[in-house]
Amino acid sequence: MGKTRLETSQSTVDMSLVEQVPGKKLKDNLRAYTMVFALLAIWLVLAIATQGTFLEPRNLSNLFRQTAINGYLAIGMVFVITAGHIDLSVGAVAGLTGAIAAMLQVQWLPTLGAELGVAWLQAGWPSTIISIVAALIVGTIIGIWQGAWVAYGQVPAFIVTLGGLLIFRGAILGITKGINIGPMNPTFQGLGQAYLSHTTGIALAIASVALIIVYTIMSSRNKLKYDFPVKPLWTEVVLIVLYSGLVIGFVIIMNRYRGVPIPVVLLIVIAVICSFIFNRTQLGRYTCAIGGNLEAARLSGLNVRRVMVQIFALMGILGAIAGIVLTARLNAATANAGNQFELNAIASCVIGGTSLQGGSGSIPGALLGALVMASIDNGLSMLNVQAFWQQIIKGLILMVAVLIDVKSR
Amino acid sequence: MQKGSGALLDIRNVTKDFPGTRALDNVSMEVREGEIHGLCGENGAGKSTLMKILSGTYPYGTYEGQVFFGGEPTRFSGIRDAEARGIRIIHQELALVKQMTVAENIFLGAETAKYGIIDQMSLYSETRELLRRSGLNVPGTALVRTLGVGQQQMVEIAKALRGHVRLLILDEPTSALNDAEVENLMQTLRELKHIGVTCIYISHKLRELFDIADRITVLRDGRCIGTEATADITEDEVIAMMVGRAPTGRFPSKTRRAGKVMFSVRNWTVRNPENKDLYAIRNVSFDVRAGEILGVSGLMGSGRTELLQSLFGEYGFQPSGEIMIDGKKCKINSSRDAIALGMGLVTEDRKNTGLILMHSVTHNMTLPSLPNLSNGPVIDTGLELASTSKLIKELNIRAPSVESKVETLSGGNQQKVSIAKWLMTNPRILMLDEPTRGIDVGTKYQIYELMDRLAADGMAIIMVSSDLPEILGMSDRILVMHEGTIAGIVESEEANPEKIMSLAAMGAREDRRSNS
Structure with a gap:
């Protein structure tokens, strides 16, 4: 079953099959555009209501930071839900995991360091790295364990993770004794609170643009290798300009405040990696197939x-990242x-x-979606809307979003 | 206002457009009161669309033209309107709640109730009457999931007979039935005809149509090709009307030649995983040669599907016996093992176990082959697309694009995708379970040609089929199963319908031939 047998000669490829059907593409894109427009509409309303404060760099920076933690979890949840399960x-x-990182840095490592007489365990980078690795x-x-219950025990994920929810909440209370564990080392805090320096931000933006260009060229080459039609050059250029503009514009806006927040950088990196896993690897394809x-x-x-x-292991890792950043913040x-x-x-x-x-x-x-949720939280807080209204509005938006989705199918 | 002719149903110049396609193009036909009217045509000919107009699924105004029922023009705005006029449709896929009883299913949504409390007595007594009329001998209190497919079909009919029925439409009612069940259904339909129920009977199976229909209408590419009295027309003429060309024989001539034994099964015994005291397969032994098509025949429930699935490592409790490939013993614990050994299984139910309907043609076709199409964990999408479009071309799959969702394809093309999916794994042993169920004549022929070509290239093919002509026309040898055992293995030259049916129905007698 060698790869060679699957390879194809140029003459047998039917070009017409590979070209996109215009109708389908338009419909798919329409859904994506609807979401973007919905977000922009929400932003517009909040900007008007706050007399522009909402769209100031300072607030946008906060908004993206608030999105980050939910974002990590939402990315993992995409895998779980697509596979036809749920993780409560x-x-x-x-x-x-956040509590374990904090306990390690604040109590366990210093105690251990004192007992062993090892000073470097007690603070600074070593302590931060150990805490982060342990949390991960x-x-x-935890992910593997819950996944095993679902996969091998054949207990519905709803039940396994509902049980997990109770167990881990109990464990948090047990190890923290119900009190706040802190403060964290500045190196740890940075994960949740620091910003990229303005020059680093710009440098990363330029690197991203370079990456986008390289990726576009490579995927065109791959298509040419199998003799598939490539998109016309101008559309590729337009796309590159569009994406590059977004990246650079984003960094410039963030730089007008303090720079790109570290949690947001982390979110973007994770999103890119996980999108690749989801769309281009066997794991991603199998996730969709199972669901x-x-x-x-x-x-x-x-x-x-x-x-x-x-x-579930991936979900566990992303849960730990969320926990670490949360504790840092x-x-x-x-x-x-x-x-x-x-939720x-x-x-x-x-x-x-x-x-x-699923599927x-x-x-x-x-x-x-995470940005929509965070925007509503953020905007309504700015407008001094009471917390209970925020919850009610978020609930309604969730239902309306799904209603629109169901009706537009 | 226009008036209809004397016919019960008069369809005049009906045209129905979908975005990009014209499903019905100026179709006119008449169904007379009290007749059984056969309707046939290849997949995509427009039969289902026409029936959806009659049953109100596509409401008045979404199509052009006129439909007269009982002389009156119809303006159905939904299924309920059509039902109120006495039109009932039974779809190909059974729509029963399996966890509920027969009676509860029959009266679902139409229970006699007072203040929301269901009158159990009238429910069950009326059910008894309906079951009697539909010729089904089970208690109304039986759970639907305990019934066979044939009996479930009868429950659908009983459900359709509820209330005032003038026109009963059956869409491919026998696709999952065995011969005895089909005969039972035919008998019921004849009795319904006696009491004045008019019937439109849609089927691919011409023998059934000729058996039961008074007149036959043929649709092709959304047009009505013609209506003929069954007595005045032959099967070959109907096929010619359906495909638009003279039939060149229903089965391609053989180009394959059997080589040496590739796949052997010895004393294969499998217990039913749901009831571990029962044997699903008992002591089955057979060989398949390279370049050979082994047909597997038998009645519904004789263990044919279970045989294939257990050999593929995906069915049964504690299977015992031996599987040998090229004379070497193999251990198959799951489909992964089977695929690694060069086996493929095209399942009988493409919608539920074969394909992922909401996913694209590409993603479906490459699912079992992804390890061969990847660098490490990363899928080589270029190679994936190239492999897919090559097979699409080879199998002549009609799909708008490799990105099209499988659910948008016709049944025949879906079946080709599910075969292509296994061809992509380069199997040496291909097992096909009902490879042509519910697909049109033209596609059937293409699949037969493909099977012959694959065998000629040295593949060993095992084909399970309930279609006796198909078994006789395509197999080199025929393995007949009866209650989980082999009733006999018959060489194709010695095979005839009577012989196969008697083995299938009565099991092995004196003439038992086994190659163990």
């Missing part, structure tokens, strides 16, 4: 159980950190067009 424990996982490992193990038709996926020789465990671990984050993550996915039936999902969509 992500907020608790974030809380627990715990998150991964689309479990039986067909199984009969096609997929190791469905292993894929499920991998998906609050400069402490608290007993109710991450409370109800799972925001699920809502972001659904607003972003990920089907709860299809979108990471950029989930990020837009």
